[in-house]
Amino acid sequence: MRYIIITFTLLFTLSVNAQKGYKKAYTIFDSEGKEIGYETLIKKIAPYNVVLFGEIHNCAIAHWLELEVARSLYTQHGNEFTMGAEMFEADNQLIIDEYMQRVITYDRFEDEARLWPNYSTDYYPFVYFAKENNIPFVATNVPRRYANVVKNKGLQYLDSLSHEAKSYLPPLPVTFKQEEENSAFSLMQMFSGSESNAEYMAQAQAIKDATMAWNIAKSGSKYFLHINGNYHSDFKQGIVPYLTEYAPQLSVVTICNVRQDDITSLEDENKGRADFYIAVPTDMSVSY
Numbered sequence: 001m002r003y004i005i006i007t008f009t010l011l012f013t014l015s016v017n018a019q020k021g022y023k024k025a026y027t028i029f030d031s032e033g034k035e036i037g038y039e040t041l042i043k044k045i046a047p048y049n050v051v052l053f054g055e056i057h058n059c060a061i062a063h064w065l066e067l068e069v070a071r072s073l074y075t076q077h078g079n080e081f082t083m084g085a086e087m088f089e090a091d092n093q094l095i096i097d098e099y100m101q102r103v104i105t106y107d108r109f110e111d112e113a114r115l116w117p118n119y120s121t122d123y124y125p126f127v128y129f130a131k132e133n134n135i136p137f138v139a140t141n142v143p144r145r146y147a148n149v150v151k152n153k154g155l156q157y158l159d160s161l162s163h164e165a166k167s168y169l170p171p172l173p174v175t176f177k178q179e180e181e182n183s184a185f186s187l188m189q190m191f192s193g194s195e196s197n198a199e200y201m202a203q204a205q206a207i208k209d210a211t212m213a214w215n216i217a218k219s220g221s222k223y224f225l226h227i228n229g230n231y232h233s234d235f236k237q238g239i240v241p242y243l244t245e246y247a248p249q250l251s252v253v254t255i256c257n258v259r260q261d262d263i264t265s266l267e268d269e270n271k272g273r274a275d276f277y278i279a280v281p282t283d284m285s286v287s288y
Contacts, residue, residue: 024263025284026061029277033266041276042072048253049223050216052239054230054274055257058286062257063122065278066227069255070129073225082221083130086208086228087116087123088139090168090215096139100131114144121287126227138219140226142211143168151204158207169207170214175245176206208232213242217250230256234273259284 028036030044045051053069055062074081088096092113099109116123130137146169149157155174158166166172209232216224216239232238233254243252256274260267263279270277 025280026065027263027279029266029279031271031275033271035265036276038068042069042076045069045253045255045276046073046076047251049221049250050243050252051223051225051255052233052252053225053227053255053257054233055227056259057122057229058118058288059257059259059280060122060285060287061280062278063126063287067125067129070126070135070225073223074129074133074135077223080222082136082138082219082224083126084138084140084216084219084224084226085123085126086141086212086226086232087119088137089114089141089143090139090211091143093139096137100134100137118288136219136221138215138224140212140215142208147204147208150207151200154200155203155207168211170210170242170246174207174210175242176203205231205238209238210242213239214246217243217247230273 028038028041030036036044051069051073053062053066055066070083095104095109095113098104099106099113110119127137129135146158146161146165149161155176158169158172158174161169212226212228212232216226226239228239233240234256236252236254240252240254243250253276254274255276255278256270257278257280258267258270258273259282260270260279261282263281266277266279270279
């Protein structure tokens with residue numbers, strides 16, 4: 001009996017010491033930079049109609065947490081919950097629906113849905129969770145061919161597309177304001193070497209953001225979890241202004257995925273980007 005007690009005490013001590021010395025894989029912060037727990041995050045975001053989860057596309061921790069957030073929100077919202085993602089284009093909605101309803105096999109889905117190269121490692125669990133729980137899943141992004149058209153010819157060219165093509169787009173004309181002081185626009189201009197090319201590149205981003213917002217808005221879902229690259233929701237820009245335009249009654253909350261050398265506090269340069277933050281170490285392994 002004494003041996004059992006000593007052994008238990010030793011194991012307990014080792015466990016406590018291990019916990020004290022463990023290295024964190026991520027830290028969650030609120031908008032003020034205060035560290036919060038996962039359950040607090042869920043409690044804070046659950047009342048919002050739309051959760052925009054901004055990610056770094058090759059961050060494995062972010063992909064795992066996207067799945068965990070989906071599980072938690074589904075537990076709370078049940079049949080009122082919908083999922084969607086930037087990684088799927090609107091003209092593939094039928095293919096997604098048929099896969100979700102088990103009309104087609106995974107092989108056919110994989111061959112026809114123009115999946116991102118990192119789908120199997122990063123997005124498969126997210127989609128599979130929706131499929132297994134019969135959660136509606138929306139392909140929100142613009143078909144890439146139309147984003148490419150805008151990049152080369154500008155937003156105004158969309159008016160010349162067919163009625164069928166326009167069915168995959170938000171209402172035209174899409175609102176676009178060129179802001180030269182905007183850092184993203186300035187970066188595009190610097191790399192393109194041409195102000196007109198930079199404007200078209202910014203417009204191509206705008207048609208993506210507007211289409212994602214439109215598909216979220218027209219889903220009619222009371223609670224919607226959407227995953228997208230940080231760029232599409234940082235600083236409450238990107239998707240957010242279009243959501244406000246298309247569905248002003250919807251409340252929106254944003255999450256931003258950041259990399260930092262030190263994740264014990266939120267770096268000043270990241271503050272203001274979102275309502276909540278998932279900070280991961282800079283040297284964390286990536287999925288590609």
